[in-house]
Amino acid sequence: MSAASATPLLAIRSLRAAYGKIEALKGVDLDINAGEIVALIGANGAGKSTLMMTIFGRPRARSGRIEFDGQDITGVPTHDIARLRIAQSPEGRRIFPRMSVAENLQMGADATDSSESDRASGLERVFALFPRLKERMTQRGGTLSGGEQQMLAIGRALMSRPRLLMLDEPSLGLAPLIARQIFDAIRTLNRQDGLTVLIVEQNANHALKLAHRGYVMVNGLITLSGTGSELLQRPEIRAAYLEGGRRE
């Protein structure tokens, strides 16, 4: 990884968010530099998904600041955040089951005033990454397998030509081999196009191997951060997330 630029692409400062009275984020600080893959790991209910959704404006931040490319986006409506070309592949894939694969992909481009040529080149890019989707173009989204649906969800997010791609648990419910394919695709995107990626994962081993840097979240707070390999070596990480409490 080359030296990070002075201002990060995404900067989060003492961010707090809550669902009603339940505080999900209790003052989170996080930086994502351009061209980086950042992994956010943590147990169920740690607030990882909430952090990702708060960046996207829903739920709104109670306090703190989110800056994207130097611009404060803390109070910006969700659809305007999407226009800044931050894209999200939500947890559980959430593709549109009755719409065809092609329509699903077009939906991704719809939020960001894409021209016809943007759409065409976007499709080309997605099909180069996931040739399987090209074969399935006319099929309904709901007929795809889990792995193909995940590819579709990522492809749909890519159609908006994102500057920051946020992936929520892309390996959820996938066979290890398929999960590996997905992670490989993310690595390819980052290496070839320099795409900045925030990946939220429970599969800490995979995610940290993929990521340049990682953050560990516990109960709405960032407790640890460091490069992916550093974190992988930390005994507490190994104990908590990698070996089910076992120590070597």
Add this chain to the structure above:
Amino acid sequence: MSANPAAQTSRAPSAAFILKKSLISALVALVLFSLMIGVRTEAGPDGQLTYWTRFGDLAAIVAAVFGGSILIELFRQWWGPVDTARIVPAPVQGALSLAGRLIAPVLLAFTFLVPVLFYDERYILDLGILVLTYVMLGWGLNVVVGLAGLLDLGYVAFYAVGAYSYALLATNFGLSFWICLPLAGILAAFWGVLLGFPVLRLRGDYLAIVTLAFGEIIRLVLINWQSLTGGPNGVTGIPRPTLFGIPLTPGDDGLAAMLGIEFSPTHRIVFLFYLILALALLTNWVTIRLRRLPIGRAWEALREDEVACRALGINTTTTKLTAFATGAMFGGFAGAFFATRQGFISPESFTFHESALVLAIVVLGGMGSQLGVALAALAMIGGFELFRGLDQYRMLVFGMAMVLLMIWRPRGLIGHRAPTVFLERKEAISSDLVKEGHG
């Protein structure tokens, strides 16, 4: 029978099962009908309650339920379980798909020819106008319910807004139909947005309740705002439409005189027929066009998964409001047409019954399917007329037909959803491969 023990054993438990099921049905019928049919009450000559029993009728009904459920069970076994794949021979499949592709153009051509074929039959022309009105209403509601997936039980409100807009503008200010038509659409769309705002966060049953209430509010306002709407007396003397300023009257400036042909009141009916046909086709065309644009795609995506829409940065507020406004606008057009056709409107024409009927047309037709909605409108409205001879039993027939249809075709007559993004060249993927799985 005893010669085939295998069949015997496979049948024996099912016979007991059928008997048991039918007995339960009969018992339910007995409980249900013992008061409804078994006892007849009426007010006597002095206002006192008199009643007598009709156990014979009750026994007949229960027996009919018992026998009927046996028949249905046998029929089901013969038919096989619902939703299992059956092998249909290729030629039959080919013929069916050909028929499927031809039905829309044939139907359209036939519709165009109706006034020619049935020129002398006023009844059929009137019925055709009625059917087309409901086709248009169905297509309008289809935008809201079928595409955007927002269950609207108060659609008649926009129909009423359109009708009253035209009626009041025309009678008070003497504006012509062609000026009032867009105004009626705009006003109805405005009310659609007005309804849309409070229900933005609501979905499913909650949305249905609010829209139902909205429909009733509009009707009650129409009844009670006597000074403006004339209350229960309605608005009379609504001007008939003109052919771009040329009236269809027997006078010297009428169309017949101008064309030098003999005047006939049928001219106006034929004109109305083509007018509503044009309006309905406009609705259809706009809907088809919109479906291929991002906004139409967003409507459908909203129906599929609202959370995913937000995750993609789709503005769900404007998406919902435009769906309400577009659907309402078409309802308003249909309302204006209704007012000019009737020449008289009153709140009685805009009851919940109308909303339910239009919704039934959309659901029966297959939500989102344009052809399905047209067929369903034809079946429902035409069917009402067809079964007029059955008198009070026709609702029974309709209820039954609807139940059966929903059992066998839960997605409606045409449950297939046409894709809106096409490949540049046609690929050899048969439609059988892309059917949706269940789950």
